[in-house]
Amino acid sequence: MKQATIIGSGLVGSLWAIYLNKAGYKVSLFERRADMRKNTISAGKSINLAISYRGWKALDAVGVGDIIRKSAIPMYGRIAHQIDGSTSFHPYGINNQAIYSVSRGEINSRLMDIAESSGMTELFFDSQCTGLDMNKNIAYFEHNVNGIKFETKSDVIFATDGAFSTVRYQSMQRLDRFSYSQNYIEDGYKEILLPANSDGSFKLEKNALHIWPRGRFMLIALPNIDGSFTCTLFMPFDGHKFCFNNLKSKDDIITFFKEMFPDFYQLMPEIAETWTDHPISSLAIIRCFPWHNKQTVLMGDAAHATVPFYGQGMNAGFEDCTVMAQLMEQFEDDWNGCFAAYEKMRKPNGDAVQDLSLQNYLIMRDKINDPDFNLQQKVEKRIHELYPDQYLPLYSMVSFSDIEYHTALEQGKKQDEEMKKFILNHDISWSTDDRTLDDIIHNALGKEILA
Ligand SMILES: Cc1cc2nc3c(=O)[nH]c(=O)nc-3n(C[C@H](O)[C@H](O)[C@H](O)COP(=O)(O)OP(=O)(O)OC[C@H]3O[C@@H](n4cnc5c(N)ncnc54)[C@H](O)[C@@H]3O)c2cc1C
Structure with missing residues (x-):
């Protein structure tokens, strides 16, 4: 053998x-x-x-996907948490497409x-x-x-x-x-475990990936089957106002969370006590x-x-x-x-x-707060909904298809340029109503936006 x-x-x-x-x-x-x-x-x-x-x-090709699926939690999109406590949902795909949180x-x-x-x-x-x-x-x-x-x-x-x-x-x-x-990025990460409520329920919406985008840094949270969330803080090691090296004392940590992630702090006021449970990794x-x-x-x-x-x-x-x-x-x-x-x-x-x-990283920690970026995402998603076989946004190419990554990268760049022109040329804005947007898409399809 x-x-x-x-x-x-x-x-x-x-x-x-x-x-x-x-x-x-x-x-x-x-x-x-x-x-x-x-x-x-x-x-x-x-x-x-x-x-x-x-x-x-x-996994499915060797018949083990269903075994893993038993403990996988679907995440249908991102929920972005702003400093003022407001949230917005950003679906990953169409027709309930999801990525899944699994335990390593x-x-x-x-x-x-x-x-x-x-x-x-x-x-x-x-x-x-x-x-x-x-x-x-x-x-x-x-x-x-x-x-x-x-x-x-x-x-x-x-x-x-x-x-x-x-x-x-x-x-x-x-x-x-x-x-x-071997290139290290400027940022490291620290994991934080947000426990379940005492009755085992989730403290945040279960079927989403949560992000607290703060420009140069971000916190994310993925659900676990026991009701907890594994949260990860990504930020620079040093050289910035908000960086790991400036979080030395318990007071620093509490002040930082109260200021930058107030809703998260309310869910986890014991954050400073658990700070050293996980290392800062590069x-x-x-x-x-x-x-x-x-x-x-x-x-x-x-x-x-x-x-x-x-x-x-x-x-x-x-x-x-x-x-x-x-x-x-x-x-x-x-x-x-x-x-x-x-x-x-x-x-x-x-x-x-x-x-x-x-x-x-730039999209998650920063662009998700940019109205122009979100408008473009909305238009792309609508085109994909109306013409699913003809137009795939970059995220879908990467996460919901097996199009080669290098093709997705190249196609994504091209689509990004075309989409910016399309929005500009058709004067699409947040005040464009859904019906008008659909008309614009139907009229333009095949002529200018799709390669
Ligand atoms: C914070 C973080 C979050 C991530 N999130 C995601 C995600 O959401 N989705 C995703 O797809 N990927 C994610 N990844 C990436 C993912 O973890 C890796 O791509 C994946 O673990 C790679 O698998 P691997 O088997 O190649 O390597 P590893 O999982 O690192 O396994 C290597 C194994 O080799 C063993 N080993 C090492 N040296 C030796 C030796 N000399 N002799 C014998 N054994 C040895 C190690 O102990 C280990 O068991 C994440 C990574 C990080 C750091």
Whole structure:
């Protein structure tokens, strides 16, 4: 039987093990952490995340989507919270399209369960990869608890060991002509857990992603099935009036929340007491190329780690699995051909999802408060409602389709320019009534706005 090694049993590695099992591979899956299913360790990073079309497609292809759906909470749009306490709802799509909040630990655990229950995947925990011999397909490990060093040899090695991949660092980065860049953004993030009411109910509307956009920084909240919300404050580390370094004392924190997020402060007056429950973490974009050498390949964050503002990092990693599985069928045992085709196809998409993620930070923290931006969103949404097969707003291309990310990025830029002209040329404003807007759209369709 063909043998595969996967390094890193995070989200992508665990899903990819299921794919490989279905393709007839026996998988050894090595993870440096302890088994999160037996220990109350967190799966790291955010407690919950948003899954959208690409993620579901990859899960459904191996029959595990419905298991994850059981604990997924639909979010139909954003609710923006202003300083004066007013709120506005901004739907993500049409016909109740939603992105879904899922627990990182839950999805990771279920994927490991499913891989293991096939009898074709063996999981090794506390097993830290320390390097590879890519000429011999050997991976080297050290056990984190007993310190024993060991190695494994297989037909093919998949590195799904995340943004700070050891495989990439210890092996790929030593190759001639391997390009690599790691760029931290100015901002970091801190998680805050907003507990459920004492009866278990939600303190905010459950089926939405909440945002408190404040220009240079923002707070967001995603629902959890126990009635709590995982909230994340994104802001600069330093150099601004409102930055993490200026929130040193409990008084600083209380004053900041009372001033900038008064409605949130009312829901969570204990904010200063819980401030140190979670660390302040940094955010980086990591680009590299090539993604393979001989029989070793990078997938997920190891290949294209991005900042979380489009909620696409995991979705893009899961899409790597979809694409790799298709190419495996096409190339059969020619791994070199398969990996070359994979990196050629996916690298532009990895780059694009990173660019899109950076763009969306500006939209979430700032533009969502801009009347011109919201007018454009309203017009785009109406065109999409009237002509769903002919016009897809950028957000829908990214979150509700599997149009390649780089195509979405390019098309999105083009549409943005055209839409601005369209609004200007037709004198559309907030006072344009719905009937008139529909007439303008019907008259113009096919002539000027749609490519
Ligand atoms: C704050 C935040 C919010 C996010 N929200 C979203 C979201 O809403 N939607 C979305 O799609 N994405 C989101 N993401 C991105 C998402 O978390 C990542 O894209 C995703 O986790 C990538 O999966 P992965 O399996 O490639 O890497 P990881 O999930 O990082 O898994 C890597 C695994 O490899 C293990 N490992 C590392 N080194 C070694 C080693 N040397 N030996 C053995 N094992 C090793 C790690 O312990 C880990 O288990 C978010 C990220 C952050 C930081």
